[in-house]
Amino acid sequence: EEEEGESSAESELEEAPVAKRVEATEGMAPAHLPPTLSGAGGQSPVPSNPAGTPAAPSAPPVTASALARPPAKPAIFIPVNRSPEMQEERLKLPILAEEQVIMEAVAEHPIVIVCGETGSGKTTQVPQFLYEAGYSSDNSIIGVTEPRRVAAVAMSQRVAKEMNLSPRVVSYQIRYEGNVTEETRIKFMTDGVLLKEIQKDFLLLKYKVLIIDEAHERSVYTDILIGLLSRIVCLRAKRHLPLKLLIMSATLRVEDFTQNQRLFAQPPPVIKVESRQFPVTVHFNKRTPLEDYSGECFRKVCKIHRMLPAGGILVFLTGQAEVHALCRRLRRAFPLARHRLPGNPKPKPLAQEAGGGQPGLQSFPQKSRPFTLPQISLDNYSVLPVGEGDEDREAEMDEEEEALGSDLDLDLGDDGADGGEQPDASIPLHVLPLYSLLAPEKQAQVFQPPPEGTRLCVVATNVAETSLTIPGIKYVVDCGKVKKRHYDRVTGVSSFRVTWVSQASADQRAGRAGRTEPGHCYRLYSSAVFEDFEKFPPPEITRRPVEDLILQMKALNIEKVINFPFPTPPSIEALIAAEELLIALGALQAPPKTERMKQLQRSRLSCPITVLGRTMATFPVAPRYAKMLALSRQHGCLPYAITIVAAMTVRELFEELDRPAASDEELAKLKGKRARVAQMKRIWAGQGASLKLGDLMVLLGAVGACEYSGCSLQFCEANGLRYKAMMEIRRLRGQLTTAVNAVCPEAGLFVDPKMQPPSESQVTYLRQIVTAGLGDHLARRVQSEDLLDEKWKNAYKTPLLDEPVFIHPSSVLFKELPDFVVYQEIVETTKMYMKGVSTVEVQWIPVLLPSYCQFDKPLEEPPPTYCPEKGRVQCHQAICVFWADPCAPDRVGW
Ligand code: CDP
Numbered sequence: 018e019e020e021e022g023e024s025s026a027e028s029e030l031e032e033a034p035v036a037k038r039v040e041a042t043e044g045m046a047p048a049h050l051p052p053t054l055s056g057a058g059g060q061s062p063v064p065s066n067p068a069g070t071p072a073a074p075s076a077p078p079v080t081a082s083a084l085a086r087p088p089a090k091p092a093i094f095i096p097v098n099r100s101p102e103m104q105e106e107r108l109k110l111p112i113l114a115e116e117q118v119i120m121e122a123v124a125e126h127p128i129v130i131v132c133g134e135t136g137s138g139k140t141t142q143v144p145q146f147l148y149e150a151g152y153s154s155d156n157s158i159i160g161v162t163e164p165r166r167v168a169a170v171a172m173s174q175r176v177a178k179e180m181n182l183s184p185r186v187v188s189y190q191i192r193y194e195g196n197v198t199e200e201t202r203i204k205f206m207t208d209g210v211l212l213k214e215i216q217k218d219f220l221l222l223k224y225k226v227l228i229i230d231e232a233h234e235r236s237v238y239t240d241i242l243i244g245l246l247s248r249i250v251c252l253r254a255k256r257h258l259p260l261k262l263l264i265m266s267a268t269l270r271v272e273d274f275t276q277n278q279r280l281f282a283q284p285p286p287v288i289k290v291e292s293r294q295f296p297v298t299v300h301f302n303k304r305t306p307l308e309d310y311s312g313e314c315f316r317k318v319c320k321i322h323r324m325l326p327a328g329g330i331l332v333f334l335t336g337q338a339e340v341h342a343l344c345r346r347l348r349r350a351f352p353l354a355r356h357r358l359p360g361n362p363k364p365k366p367l368a369q370e371a372g373g374g375q376p377g378l379q380s381f382p383q384k385s386r387p388f389t390l391p392q393i394s395l396d397n398y399s400v401l402p403v404g405e406g407d408e409d410r411e412a413e414m415d416e417e418e419e420a421l422g423s424d425l426d427l428d429l430g431d432d433g434a435d436g437g438e439q440p441d442a443s444i445p446l447h448v449l450p451l452y453s454l455l456a457p458e459k460q461a462q463v464f465q466p467p468p469e470g471t472r473l474c475v476v477a478t479n480v481a482e483t484s485l486t487i488p489g490i491k492y493v494v495d496c497g498k499v500k501k502r503h504y505d506r507v508t509g510v511s512s513f514r515v516t517w518v519s520q521a522s523a524d525q526r527a528g529r530a531g532r533t534e535p536g537h538c539y540r541l542y543s544s545a546v547f548e549d550f551e552k553f554p555p556p557e558i559t560r561r562p563v564e565d566l567i568l569q570m571k572a573l574n575i576e577k578v579i580n581f582p583f584p585t586p587p588s589i590e591a592l593i594a595a596e597e598l599l600i601a602l603g604a605l606q607a608p609p610k611t612e613r614m615k616q617l618q619r620s621r622l623s624c625p626i627t628v629l630g631r632t633m634a635t636f637p638v639a640p641r642y643a644k645m646l647a648l649s650r651q652h653g654c655l656p657y658a659i660t661i662v663a664a665m666t667v668r669e670l671f672e673e674l675d676r677p678a679a680s681d682e683e684l685a686k687l688k689g690k691r692a693r694v695a696q697m698k699r700i701w702a703g704q705g706a707s708l709k710l711g712d713l714m715v716l717l718g719a720v721g722a723c724e725y726s727g728c729s730l731q732f733c734e735a736n737g738l739r740y741k742a743m744m745e746i747r748r749l750r751g752q753l754t755t756a757v758n759a760v761c762p763e764a765g766l767f768v769d770p771k772m773q774p775p776s777e778s779q780v781t782y783l784r785q786i787v788t789a790g791l792g793d794h795l796a797r798r799v800q801s802e803d804l805l806d807e808k809w810k811n812a813y814k815t816p817l818l819d820e821p822v823f824i825h826p827s828s829v830l831f832k833e834l835p836d837f838v839v840y841q842e843i844v845e846t847t848k849m850y851m852k853g854v855s856t857v858e859v860q861w862i863p864v865l866l867p868s869y870c871q872f873d874k875p876l877e878e879p880p881p882t883y884c885p886e887k888g889r890v891q892c893h894q895a896i897c898v899f900w901a902d903p904c905a906p907d908r909v910g911w
């Protein structure tokens with residue numbers, strides 16, 4: 018759920034077939050039809066407004082007389098062969114009642130907004146309406162974007178099934194995979210995929226209609242797409258190749274789209290779909306919310322299952338790990354094991370699952386010179402079997418809960434005591450996880466009816482809030498939290514944080530219980546807490562750094578980003594920060610010196626993209642890391658740079674070992690493991706040049722050693738590595754290699770998980786590459802002779818922070834204290850700590866990072882260049898002046 022919509026380098030590769038004029042639909046349009054007619058705005062192949070027959074404004078939809086007219090322009094109706102059961106199910110959906118209204122609005126307006134409760138049928142039905150009305154004739158495609166991969170896959174499958182069409186016709190494309198063919202007529206994709214397509218074909222000629230679904234989620238890519246499409250629709254109209262745009266939202270809050278003059282000069286019509294929603298009784302917790310909301314969810318589900326009448330349960334948690342933990346506990350409490358169910362296959366052992374489905378990542382022949390493998394005796398170190406500690410604790414808690422039993426207060430609500438069938442406490446619970454990164458076939462299970470004699474319980478992340486409607490849910494258990502990326506302005510570092518949801522989200526979640534009959538929602542927080550929630554979640558674009566978006570937009574030749582019609586614009590500070598970082602990385606052209614004044618920059622923000630920037634824009638990683646990849650095409654550095662970037666992108670490679678221990682025994686185990694991890698880090702960091710690459714060398718060494726060991730769970734466990742992180746790195750390495758090969762086929766990289774360690778000179782290049790990418794994260798050691806204040810002992814100074822920062826104790830450079838370092842991130846605990854630290858040679862700075870230096874003499878023209886043959890920088894005669902020392906403000910350093 019964290020990575021949805023991230024842009025992908027592997028979007029559609031097929032070229033758009035040049036769309037013919039719309040009026041040529043079905044090849045039956047009379048040749049004499051004046052082409053100008055198609056530009057009239059109302060042009061559409063919809064029966065209610067046949068082309069070439071200027072319809073009266075009030076012309077009814079398909080009427081007998083319209084059909085009886087000689088076929089100047091036939092009414093188009095593409096028949097769909099649905100099964101009678103499917104048709105019957107469809108007819109129950111509220112949106113079916115609005116088909117005419119929607120289709121007329123689409124015919125008459127280039128842009129239409131459709132609002133309707135989740136489950137009213139927007140996503141599954143509107144593409145079918147459009148298909149039947151001929152919007153995919155002439156080999157064009159009906160495109161539907163989703164902010165989440167799960168939804169793109171699930172919805173394409175559902176619509177194919179409803180329409181009785183093959184996945185070759187109703188297809189999907191997401192970041193890693195897709196099944197689009199020449200025959201595709203309806204294409205579901207993530208919003209990131211469509212954004213990439215715009216880079217290849219700005220007019221999106223292969224589409225006659227685009228649906229931006231889940232617009233209420235306000236994902237950054239959705240926002241940007243709406244901004245871009247508002248312009249593309251105009252451009253297409255000018256070329257007489259009209260493009261229809263539908264924006265679909267689950268909430269009525271669409272003012273950001275309708276009331277935004279810059280976005281749409283004419284506010285588009287909003288069609289509201291009334292939906293049948295059964296009443297949902299909301300039960301708040303009386304007590305103040307617990308820290309352990311997972312445990313509270315468990316207790317609540319147990320109570321519902323034991324005491325309340327039949328009906329599916331949907332639990333909202335915040336992340337994949339929590340979802341799995343709760344599923345495990347519930348399965349143990351209400352086991353299914355007695356009868357293994359079809360569609361619930363025996364889980365594969367993790368190690369096996371890991372390698373599967375990764376083209377290019379099968380095992381490769383071992384090479385001669387492996388990474389340093391652990392040489393430490395395991396005799397006096399007891400290795401914890403996987404997850405044992407946790408499960409023990411959980412088992413204990415389970416027992417405790419069994420004992421507590423009916424003491425737990427469960428508000429049964431109004432119809433709780435209506436004499437409904439008393440559930441047999443021993444009936445099995447059919448527990449299914451649901452989150453974005455779950456394999457599609459496992460996701461699809463939630464739409465199947467649960468096996469006879471069981472109750473469905475879906476444990477989901479936010480993905481079940483609006484994107485997917487699970488049939489048969491009567492009870493919702495809402496932990497009230499959501500995991501969100503948090504961006505810290507000072508350190509520029511983003512992290513995932515669990516926060517309270519908004520009131521709108523909580524209500525959406527509750528609504529899931531009332532789809533098929535009256536339901537109940539159990540909120541694991543008090544109503545007072547709910548009152549304090551924000552009304553609506555703020556759009557993502559206002560909460561995160563935008564340098565990646567700005568780079569993508571510049572790659573689309575949108576130079577004056579500030580003029581872009583964002584539905585909600587990011588702050589001007591965020592735009593300036595992004596533009597300055599991109600200039601420093603060389604992705605944008607710096608404005609001429611005469612214009613360098615801040616003032617001018619502020620007012621313009623219109624630097625064009627460079628060749629380097631275009632290359633960087635094709636990599637699906639943040640610009641700092643993209644810069645590293647773009648610089649690595651020398652001296653065989655690419656595989657290493659790819660690995661380092663993948664490992665830095667996947668956060669927290671190492672297990673958390675600083676957690677408090679429950680017992681002396683556990684403490685001893687933890688200590689043992691900490692010592693071992695520290696030792697392994699030193700081994701992986703190596704000596705000399707390699708140690709100077711610091712923590713990034715540790716990442717490289719850890720991945721190298723892990724892959725050499727076959728990336729086994731045992732290896733990870735024994736060395737304190739997170740197995741899941743290692744798997745994710747593997748997948749990302751594959752993806753980045755594909756992206757690099759696409760930019761630079763001559764590199765001919767292939768993914769060999771078992772790398773040789775880099776040579777000493779390669780390590781030096783890698784250090785320079787890292788310096789160039791992380792340049793704005795440069796820190797300078799405060800010299801001891803300057804010390805006036807104890808708090809600066811062993812401290813570093815960074816350009817932006819006034820406070821001292823320190824190398825984190827977990828860093829292999831903690832005791833080395835190099836003069837200059839670059840860091841991946843700063844975390845603030847007791848002090849400001851730098852993590853992911855790597856050493857920088859001072860003479861590299863004016864060459865690799867001139868924009869972070871002030872020079873006391875003007876720079877030579879042309880600026881000094883790095884000389885790879887000599888391995889070092891050509892020394893530069895100008896003396897660069899770094900930022901002032903904290904303790905001696907008048908002194909210039911160096
Ligand atoms: O997009 P919106 O939330 O308005 O509704 P939808 O996703 O089109 O879902 C319409 C109906 O189809 C819901 O009642 C779902 O339960 C059902 N559906 C289903 O049964 N199986 C799927 N794979 C997807 C949807």
Ligand code: MG
Pocket residue numbers: 135136139140141230231483484
């Ligand atoms: Mg939907």
